[in-house]
Amino acid sequence: MSLPAAATMSLAKYLLTPHWRRVRFAAIWAAGGLCAICSSEKNLTVHHRNYDHLFAETPADVTCLCSRCNDGFEEIRLLPEAPARVEQTDKC
Numbered sequence: 001m002s003l004p005a006a007a008t009m010s011l012a013k014y015l016l017t018p019h020w021r022r023v024r025f026a027a028i029w030a031a032g033g034l035c036a037i038c039s040s041e042k043n044l045t046v047h048h049r050n051y052d053h054l055f056a057e058t059p060a061d062v063t064c065l066c067s068r069c070n071d072g073f074e075e076i077r078l079l080p081e082a083p084a085r086v087e088q089t090d091k092c
């Protein structure tokens, strides 16, 4: 897919392209056909972890999730503010 054409395409249309189908298949294949959170094999979808490389995603940009876990991520994304970040320390 050439970038100029992709740059004017809506995300909804992009998700119907052969390019996205290849990205999606590769992500599910890399995950072993399992949701990264709950290991479900059903209703798999590919979640954009970021949109930094939209239309030219790298494996690090997407994650295989089942539709239930993906819906949970989308609900979090819609929160007015991201949850407070927990700082990690060397102590338990």
Ligand SMILES: [Zn+2]
Pocket (backbone or CB within 6 Å): 035, 036, 037, 038, 039, 040, 065, 066, 067, 068, 069, 070
């Ligand atoms: Zn899941």
